[in-house]
Amino acid sequence: MNKFKNKIRKKVFDIGFDSVGFTKPIVDLKTSKKFKDFLDKNHHGEMKWLERHYEKKKNPKKIWEEVKTIMVVGLNYAPQDNPLKINDLKEKANISVYAKNKDYHVIIKNKLKEFKDWFDREFKLDCKIFVDTAPVMEKYFAKKTGVGWQGKHTNIVSKRFGSWLFLSEIFLSIDLDYDKPSRDNCGSCNDCVTICPTNALYEGSKIDARKCISYLTIEYKGPIPISLREKIGNKVYGCDDCLSICPWNKFSEPTKDKNFLALEEEKDLRFFLNFDENIFKKYFFQSPILRIGWIPFIRNILIASGNSRIQSLSCIIEKYLTHKEPLVRGTAVWSINKLYNFKKTELFHKLKTMEKNEYVKFELNCLD
Ligand code: SF4
Numbered sequence: 001m002n003k004f005k006n007k008i009r010k011k012v013f014d015i016g017f018d019s020v021g022f023t024k025p026i027v028d029l030k031t032s033k034k035f036k037d038f039l040d041k042n043h044h045g046e047m048k049w050l051e052r053h054y055e056k057k058k059n060p061k062k063i064w065e066e067v068k069t070i071m072v073v074g075l076n077y078a079p080q081d082n083p084l085k086i087n088d089l090k091e092k093a094n095i096s097v098y099a100k101n102k103d104y105h106v107i108i109k110n111k112l113k114e115f116k117d118w119f120d121r122e123f124k125l126d127c128k129i130f131v132d133t134a135p136v137m138e139k140y141f142a143k144k145t146g147v148g149w150q151g152k153h154t155n156i157v158s159k160r161f162g163s164w165l166f167l168s169e170i171f172l173s174i175d176l177d178y179d180k181p182s183r184d185n186c187g188s189c190n191d192c193v194t195i196c197p198t199n200a201l202y203e204g205s206k207i208d209a210r211k212c213i214s215y216l217t218i219e220y221k222g223p224i225p226i227s228l229r230e231k232i233g234n235k236v237y238g239c240d241d242c243l244s245i246c247p248w249n250k251f252s253e254p255t256k257d258k259n260f261l262a263l264e265e266e267k268d269l270r271f272f273l274n275f276d277e278n279i280f281k282k283y284f285f286q287s288p289i290l291r292i293g294w295i296p297f298i299r300n301i302l303i304a305s306g307n308s309r310i311q312s313l314s315c316i317i318e319k320y321l322t323h324k325e326p327l328v329r330g331t332a333v334w335s336i337n338k339l340y341n342f343k344k345t346e347l348f349h350k351l352k353t354m355e356k357n358e359y360v361k362f363e364l365n366c367l368d
Helices: 002-015 029-040 054-058 083-088 104-123 138-144 191-195 213-219 226-232 247-251 269-273 277-283 288-292 294-308 311-322 326-340 345-354 358-365
Strands: 019-023 069-076 127-130 165-172 235-237
Touching: 002 019, 002 069, 002 104, 019 138, 029 054, 069 104, 069 138, 104 127, 104 165, 138 165, 213 226, 213 235, 213 294, 226 294, 226 326, 235 294, 269 294, 269 311, 277 294, 288 294, 294 311, 294 326, 311 326, 326 345, 326 358, 345 358
Parallel strands: none
Antiparallel strands: 019 069, 069 165, 127 165
């Protein structure tokens, strides 16, 4: 079986993946319980699909009955510069490293398809490929395969690639020798927990997603809790703070795949404030940012603009006070108020007399 495994490994690296490991398709009881506890505490927030797919998460055979070996493959997407530097540039729209170029799902899916075709030709066998497309307990399996260990930020850390690995999975219907799991190498380091602006991480490798800026700016579609808005700073799509601070990143090298390098310098918030839905769709047509939609995106831009303290942005923000979507109007109220610190009383008084929507009224009443 090792002969097959070596052949498969070689192919995975030839296709362009940076890391690979093999393990059995069984989730241990401790991991299932931890996941159940996460759901019971409602720490997954609005990500209801996690509840719906609980049984499949616990048992990969419910995804594909024939699976005998799970391969986890990793792709290095380490940035050239430390993303933490951008946090201080308040006029900039801070976008997560993984979203600064094309949608990685598309790029990785093509690589996985290449593997699948080769595997079919070589072994005359089917295999299943997933890149966030099935409810696989991927971090657990990444640890089991030796690709990395689960850091206190809950993501995978690798000795070679730090926190910067995209993960995907290949299910095989043949038994292969399993790899040794990774050891936990975090030790007493707590940097990722400490740096988290919203205290979303707790008890070593646990997360309350409802507080996580990545969840709030990407998955969550409603009004972002007022208590967390300031902590978001200039982040408009995702957050990399806990990944970026990890000391293991010092061993990582910037990705060689040009598809994962930033396409351009960070844009100013002003640039995106001048967008409309059509421009948003055109500008981000190959980007994962398209997936969240225009309304949550402009909500994020408005929050970052309020946090910027750049008062000159308010003349663009004002147009959003009459936007048809209450979420946009309400966030614009907060944003302008943040820039002017309760000094726009006349403007807000006028809005109060006109506003019918309860949520926007709530935002306006918060200013009293
Ligand atoms: Fe905290 Fe940001 Fe990490 Fe979320 S991504 S846990 S907000 S540091």
